[in-house]
Amino acid sequence: MSEVKAEMADWAEGQKVYAGELFLGLYQPSPETAGFWQGVARDELLFKWCAACARHYHPRRIICPQCSSTKLDWKPASGKGKVYSFSEVHRPPTKTFAKGAPYTVGLVETPEGVHYFCRIVAEGGAKIVVDAPAQLEFRELETGQRLPVFVVGGAALK
């Protein structure tokens, strides 16, 4: 798909997010999500945080469903987690992603209470199973985008 940037809102003022060959147009970082991507650029995973309720949220939370506060801050995640659910992708959506197939995507349950959807990577012969401990790292994916991923069996867990 070719870029048709001129026809789309560009809240991110030029900072682009791709999914494979697909330029995501309207789904660029916007005022309610830009903070997350600024964190990613610094190798930091940020969750939204309601201080009044001591609750973490992800992604793009504008209002706290508990207390209706709209004063939510970005707070760094601990980076710890365990596999909640996963799927090994054998038929990737695009040719670019196919370079890394099969790969695993899934939900990682974090101590913050967020279930974070991401790439899950196995290292050192470890197997990705439900409840396997996982540690946050940043990796460049097939698309060239550097993103937060969770690693099972990595050195940081030993």
Added chain:
Amino acid sequence: MSSLANSCAIVGITRAIGLKSDAEKKTPLQLVIEACGQLMRETGVDRTKIGAVFTGRMPRSYMTLQYSQSLVNELKIAPMFATEVTSHGGGALGTIELSVLALNAGLIDYALCVTGEASPIWIDMIGGSANWEADLQFEAPYGPTTPALYAQSACRYMHEYGITPAQMAKVAVENRKWAVHHPHAAMRKKGLITVEDVLNSPMIASPLKLLDCAPWFPGGIASAALITRADIARNICAEPAYIAGFGQSNTHEWVGERMGTWGVGPFVDGPSMVRTGASVAAKQAYAMSGLAPKDINIVETSVPFTYANLLMLEEFGFCGIGEGGRFVESGGVDFDGGLPFNTTGGYLSFGQSGQGLYLLKEIIEQMWGHPEGYPVPNVKAGLVHGHGGPLACHSVMIVSKEPTC
């Protein structure tokens, strides 16, 4: 609420099918209008009498803002209400539910409900569909596909309840038995399959193999239904299908948000990747209709993966929580002697194309005794389920040959 039960009926339901292989490929708008034209001719209710037009979501292959106005314009109707009901795939039945409310209020006499989609004719479904089902900013960059998103729930379903791949496969095997008798089923010519065939099919996104996944219907389908109040229904149609009960529950947007929802709907006691709004919608529909699962003769669901069919049988109350695998394994939905389930072949063997009201049409035509595919004898009441998003939006409707209460 119970005053709504049986207050309205479906007095006509039609469909138009276009295939990818047709010499002249059709747009969803062409198909929808074709179905509406047939409906108005068959019922004798013409464009001057239509008080509302409700459509399911804008077709992906016909994206235009104010899509409902495209219908108003082409049909040259001037309804009081015209809108899209965009509860993902659940909106298809939502169109009828809103019609019942407007009819009961006495604001209109006839509502036209339509759904239509032809995306397999016009769009790259493999590359594009993950970007339809995933959060484009927070999920799509990780490379999920639609099966990989639904697989998150399959993973938990297996983990929490011990559901096995063979139990999941069984529903594909039984659905195929209906499909071989249906003239339009995508997999009709592929013949019957076995549990081993499903288990040995290529891995798509673990734990889902090729035959755990719905194929695309090789074209597009539009359906149109005419709804009116029960007091005038018999003037139009000898055998109106009474809308005995309905319910809806919409809970979240993307997979990554599912576990961030609590305190509402099916997540009152906490979030779950497994429990869904289908149970809430089904309870509402049963309560309104006064019927129970034992009174239902036929069930159609729009879920596109094997495991989700097992799960829906639990959510609709045909077996206990976590019992879906054993229920199906022990013959619960067997073509021979089980509950007639997905009698067109279902999404798994009929194929998916945003069928919308087509599933409702199947139940009504079974009730009338002239289905397109294999006949189910003595259908008195049927349950249809419209679903969308990765198990995010659910609508359940019970239709009955006679008023139920």
